[in-house]
Amino acid sequence: MAAVTLKDVAERAGVSIKTVSNVVRDAPRVSPATRERVMRAVHELGYRPNPSARRLRTGRSGxxxxxxxxxxxxxxxxxxxxxxxxxxxxxxxxxxxxxxxxxxxxxxxxxxxxxxxxxxxxxxxxxxxxxxxxxxxxxxxxxxxxxxxxxxxxxxxxxxxxDNVAAAREATAHLAGLGRTRIAAVGVDQKASATSRQRLEGFQQALHAAGLPFDPRLAPRVKEFDRRNGLLAMRSLLELPPAARPDAVFCFSDMLAVGARRAVHEAGLGMPGDIALAGVDGSQEALYGTPSLTTVVPDxxxxxxxxxxxxxxxxxSDSPLPFEVHVAPHWLQARESTLGGSVPPAP
Missing domain, CATH: 3.40.50.2300 (Response regulator)
Structure with missing residues (x-):
């Protein structure tokens, strides 16, 4: 079966070959109605751009x-x-x-x-x-x-x-706002990554704002931001003397929080009654596990x-563009691990 060409798409859409080319290349100055008509023809005919020909014609492969x-x-x-x-x-x-x-x-x-x-x-x-x-x-x-x-x-x-500092600050402030006074941080990594440093900074800012001290014993180091390291870190926190154990934990990732949640369950403790727990990432595991995890959700x-x-x-662009930093939104999604009760999943 012969490959579908730009000409075929143009005939189906009732436009010129140039217009089809502009739509496929996402070039400007094509009306929404025309773009929709061309894309409908593209899908109906099953047109697929030829990367080699495109490279020769435009200098780009797509x-x-x-x-x-x-x-x-x-x-x-x-x-x-x-x-x-x-x-x-x-x-x-x-x-x-x-x-x-x-x-x-x-x-x-x-x-x-x-x-x-x-x-x-x-x-x-x-x-x-x-x-x-x-x-x-x-x-x-x-x-x-x-x-x-x-x-x-x-x-x-x-x-x-x-904004990782703000994300960590908001999650920790949420825990402090619940009346928790011994808040641990799980995610201080051995590689001193930027993520770890910035989330620790936000954590400490929230503690300071709440008038709470930073206890190094409540910031165990981890090797990776994964489930196993979250499990091991939480186990180490639960091995502290009773008066030194945390009543809340902010994990620097949801995977750390998932592991920590398992350790709390193993110890026969409840969330949030004994320990309130929060993470970062907005993952599906945080949403559908039991209890569902409070988390910072990046957009x-x-x-x-x-x-x-x-x-x-x-x-x-045919000319150099200035480099820019773009900050995407995030929000705190409070769930069962800090609020208790039964919090229905977000739609």
Whole structure:
């Protein structure tokens, strides 16, 4: 069966081949009605752009990459879904890559090495430094996700993030507002990552505002932001003398909170009666486990939309664009682990 061409789509939609090309490339100055008619014809005929021909014609392939530390982490799996959705709406195809936090792999993917057809990369780095990324972003379309590791540094690339200090401060303030006075922090990692540092800062700010002291014994170190480390950290907290044990815990990720929830259950304790628990990420595991977890929910749709649109603009621009930092919204979703009772899942 012959491949569907731009001419076929144009005839079906009753427009010129140039108009179809503009719609497929998401070019401006196409009316919404015309765009809808062309896209309907595209879907009806099953038209698929030819990347090789597109590359020759425009110098672009329409292929971008999303590189994240771990695809097994629900946060990054959800993020990948939203990035793909946003990219598809702009006529882009997404290649998903996993770096495992290896700085050499992060830098390799940031430069598009190994995938010569890539038009640009969205990268969530853990360890590669701004100094290493600066020359890359000057030559290749790049958007960064997550924390800025060195807040005093100038902006070296477009960056999309949430305010981690504010997120941690709000979650901890919620726990203090419930009358909890011995609040622990699970997520001080051994690698001193930007995420850990910023969430610890917000945690300490909330303690100070509530007139509560910071007790280092209530901030056990973890190796990773995963379920097992949350379990082990909570077990260590429950082994403290009774007078020193926490009555609330803020976990720096939902996966840490899921592990901590298991440890509380093992100890025969109740939530929030004995221990109130909160996390960050807005994951499905936080919502549907028992008890449901209070969590800070980042706007993943907003993060993905900002990242994809920033990258698309940089790819399509014929002149250098200034680098910008975009802060996406977040909100606190209070549930059973701090409120008690039966809190129905959000729709």
């Amino acid at each position: 292929l971008i990459a999303l590189a994240v530390p771990e695809l097994t982490t629900p946060y990054f799996a959800d993020l990948a879904h939203h990035v793909r959705t946003e990219a598809t709406a702009l006529g882009l195809t997404v290649l998903i890559e996993e770096t495992l936090g290896d700085p050499a792999e992060e830098l390799r993917l940031a430069t598009g090495v190994g995938a010569s057809l890539l038009d640009g990369v969205i990268l969530s780095p853990l360890h590669v430094t701004p100094a290493e990324l600066a020359p890359v972003a000057d030559e290749f379309p790049l958007v960064l996700l997550g924390e800025r590791s060195f807040e005093s540094e100038h902006v070296v690339a477009d960056h999309v993030l949430i 993943l749709t907003g993060i993905a939309s900002l990242a994809v649109k920033c990258l698309a603009a940089r790819i399509r």
